[in-house]
Amino acid sequence: TTLDNFGCSELNKMKCNLNDSNGALKKHLDAKIFEAEEIIEKCLSQFQPNEVFMSFNGGKDCTVLLHILNRVYNIKFGSEAPPLLCLYVRTEDPFPEIEHFVKECENSYQINLITFDCSLKSALQSLIESRPHLKASFLGARRTDPHCDNLKTIQVTDPGWPKFLRVSPLLDWNLSDIWDYIMQNKISYCSLYDQGYTSLGSRRNTVQNPHLKYSTTDGKIRYHPAHILKNYDEFEREGRL
DSSP, X not given: OOGGGSSSOHHHHHHHHHHHHHHHHHHHHHHHHHHHHHHHHHHHTTSOGGGEEEEOOXXXXXXXXXXXXHHHHHHHHOTTSOOOEEEXXXXXXXXXXXXXXXXXXXXXXXOEEEEESSOHHHHHHHHHHHOTXXXXXXXXXXXXXXXXXXXXXXXXXXXXXXOOEEEOTTTTXXXXXXXXXXXXXXXXOOGGGGGTOOSOOOTTTBOOOGGGEEEOTXXXXXXXXXXXXXXXXXXXXXXXX
């Protein structure tokens, strides 16, 4: 029996296996996207454009959510609707790269960005006081984030916080889903991720991920880009202090 008797040669078999793998990954990601869009559409069908907003911090998860949400929002409400309202709470010592990227997103997605220099809770209180009609907030939270393991996709905020619905369309996405979406859709993301940062906070509590460190042939320390760790959710926050 020769290889020609099979459906593909050894090389083609490898290509077929790769295509099968890529096909399975695409189906998996498409299912995640469909689920996220359904959650968003369900929420938007219950509220007016001026009753929803998104919390955005320039991180990869929020960037993916913004890309999906802004598209669904514009399709749902049309060009006559006001731009999507986004809340950016600046950290005490922000990375310039994050500041630059947030501004870039404001322009490219044409969102209505409101910035606060205070705690998240204070920012939300101020936002709700100035816009009492707001009823739902979209978040880029994932179940592997701190304090998110028991979250529901849609639930009311905790006691003591401004009252509105928290909507987390990406709650059951993993790190690989996030990076696969970014790469597949070729969307812009904060440049810090290409410098070895995998989870972004302030300059006071964020360093490059040690799992991405390597030495060049001349002994210099360098870091691989964040997406190299996309299959290792457990290492994602090891650059946070």
